Amino acid sequence: MLIEAKGIKKYYKKVRAVDGIDLEIRQGEILGILGPNGAGKSTAISVISSLIRPDGGDVFFKGESILKNPAAIRRVMGIVPQEVALYPDLSAAENLKFFGKLYGLRGEKLKTRMQEVLDLLELNGRAKDAVKNYSGGMKRRVNIGAALLHHPEVLIMDEPTVGIDPQSRSHILDTVKALNQKGMTIIYTSHYMEEVEHLCDRIYVMDHGKVIASGTKEDLKNLMGGDDIVSLQTDKASEGFLKELRGSLKVKNADQKGNSITLMVQKDCDILSDIFEAASRNGVKLKSLDIKTPTLEDVFLYLTGRGLRD
Ligand SMILES: Nc1ncnc2c1ncn2[C@@H]1O[C@H](COP(=O)(O)OP(=O)(O)OP(=O)(O)O)[C@@H](O)[C@H]1O
Numbered sequence: 164m165l166i167e168a169k170g171i172k173k174y175y176k177k178v179r180a181v182d183g184i185d186l187e188i189r190q191g192e193i194l195g196i197l198g199p200n201g202a203g204k205s206t207a208i209s210v211i212s213s214l215i216r217p218d219g220g221d222v223f224f225k226g227e228s229i230l231k232n233p234a235a236i237r238r239v240m241g242i243v244p245q246e247v248a249l250y251p252d253l254s255a256a257e258n259l260k261f262f263g264k265l266y267g268l269r270g271e272k273l274k275t276r277m278q279e280v281l282d283l284l285e286l287n288g289r290a291k292d293a294v295k296n297y298s299g300g301m302k303r304r305v306n307i308g309a310a311l312l313h314h315p316e317v318l319i320m321d322e323p324t325v326g327i328d329p330q331s332r333s334h335i336l337d338t339v340k341a342l343n344q345k346g347m348t349i350i351y352t353s354h355y356m357e358e359v360e361h362l363c364d365r366i367y368v369m370d371h372g373k374v375i376a377s378g379t380k381e382d383l384k385n386l387m388g389g390d391d392i393v394s395l396q397t398d399k400a401s402e403g404f405l406k407e408l409r410g411s412l413k414v415k416n417a418d419q420k421g422n423s424i425t426l427m428v429q430k431d432c433d434i435l436s437d438i439f440e441a442a443s444r445n446g447v448k449l450k451s452l453d454i455k456t457p458t459l460e461d462v463f464l465y466l467t468g469r470g471l472r473d
Pocket residue numbers: 175178179180181198199200201202203204205206207245354
């Protein structure tokens with residue numbers, strides 16, 4: 164195991180930001196930490212990267228305690244913070260130079276790495292403009308560049324795509340994939356389940372400071388029994404129709420909100436004729452019908468009764 168967090172805790176007075184969690188990060192993977200606002204994602208990665216000291220537990224990097232030897236992990240880790248941390252009056256190139264020097268890069272080596280990072284993030288055209296005149300997406304890219312200068316073995320990215328345009332977002336996601344394909348281990352936090360679903364090999368789902376589920380996408384979806392989700396829009400709310408649906412052996416769960424009904428049904432069963440017949444018997448007209456396999460959003464809803472975004 165490359166990194167192992169064991170029983171880490173971080174409390175702020177009464178807030179249990181991280182409440183005793185175990186995390187394992189394997190060499191070469193993209194690990195996702197998915198959770199809503201306030202779940203404890205940023206706190207957990209701050210503990211892992213030794214930026215804050217936990218109130219309990221420890222993190223082991225290649226088997227060595229980071230409480231005892233924080234320098235070992237700091238040297239090989241790049242951190243992209245949730246808030247953009249750049250000097251607005253400096254250009255992208257000057258910002259990168261500043262961070263490069265912090266990491267101990269000098270002279271030709273610094274120059275080469277700056278150029279490589281500017282190329283990778285497609286920032287060359289505007290490298291000499293002040294960062295304050297950049298779009299949100301460009302600032303985010305410089306922020307990522309700053310964490311890459313020293314060629315980290317592990318890159319930690321804290322919600323790197325919040326509040327940016329779709330083009331920058333897809334460029335950042337492609338960059339993450341490309342870095343990983345070259346061997347970089349990546350820890351990626353997000354509350355966008357589509358991103359985590361697209362990028363990550365394994366996922367930890369966090370809520371209220373705890374890990375509430377973990378595994379591959381398939382593992383997480385199997386928590387829901389591998390069911391399909393059927394959404395129906397009807398012309399009216401009918402108790403008789405709902406009752407018939409609930410009575411079907413193929414239906415595991417049925418919820419009604421106004422004229423919308425959501426069913427969890429056994430995967431690949433033939434439910435459609437049952438729905439049409441029940442609708443006709445109860446004088447209900449179907450306005451729309453949609454069948455899909457669950458997303459991570461549905462898994463989160465299933466586990467917590469809440470959506471990932473408020
Ligand atoms: N320095 C701090 N002082 C007091 N409370 C804090 C501090 N940092 C975090 N918290 C609290 O700890 C909890 C977890 O916060 P954290 O920032 O780790 O969550 P998060 O999952 O990163 O959320 P977000 O998606 O909003 O970034 C929250 O209730 C937060 O208010």
